[in-house]
Amino acid sequence: MRNAALLDPRDLRRMEIQSRSGVDGAPCILWTGALDGGGYAMTKRNGRSSKVHRLMYESIRGEIPSGLVLDHLCRVRHCVNPAHLEAVSNAENVRRGSNTKLTMADAMAIRDEFAQPNSRTKTAIAAAYGVSRTAVRLLLAGETWVAE
Incomplete structure (x- = not known):
């Protein structure tokens, strides 16, 4: 289910468009707010911590299919541009990782x-x-x- 209200308007102030080109010429949208220990963008929603890239993906594309994870195609963990995210199996995400x-x-x-x-x-x-x-x-x- 698509839900544009997943992000609070205050969250939008924590994003900036990166000047360099990202995936297919679309720039990264970098989160300038809190990051978790792995470098992923975080926000509080209803008293719970949530990863912003997941919220952005679900806002635009709908629910993440069961059993899949989101891969940052641009390899920038605090990028929240839904165009840079692809739902893939965990095995595929690991394969695509920077150390592969x-x-x-x-x-x-x-x-x-x-x-x-x-x-x-x-x-x-x-x-x-x-x-x-x-x-x-x-x-x-x-x-x-x-x-x-």
């Missing part, structure tokens, strides 16, 4: 290469992608980078 070295396309390419009769070794593939041999082994075993 591989992409799903990389994972598919590694699987395709390893399926060939004269493929490089796991160690050589790991070195080429800048990951550990264990990361390649887990990927090939289907324990990581599983398409959803």
Whole structure:
């Protein structure tokens, strides 16, 4: 259910549009109010702390589907621009995280290469992608980078 009243008008004073381009040319809308320990924008609603990016998403796009989390496509945790948010599985959100070295396309390419009769070794593939041999082994075993 869409509810434009999720944010108090006072909350709007805690947002500023960042001058640089963000996702698809849309600028980040940065929260200048309180942040939690992880750097996410926070506000009080009815005596409870709430994450502002979730409120913004729900105000514009509706409820976050059950079992999904919001991914900041711009990688800026205190950005509250709904255009920069995508509902994804937690696994996908972790995959997209700033510490992830591989992409799903990389994972598919590694699987395709390893399926060939004269493929490089796991160690050589790991070195080429800048990951550990264990990361390649887990990927090939289907324990990581599983398409959803």
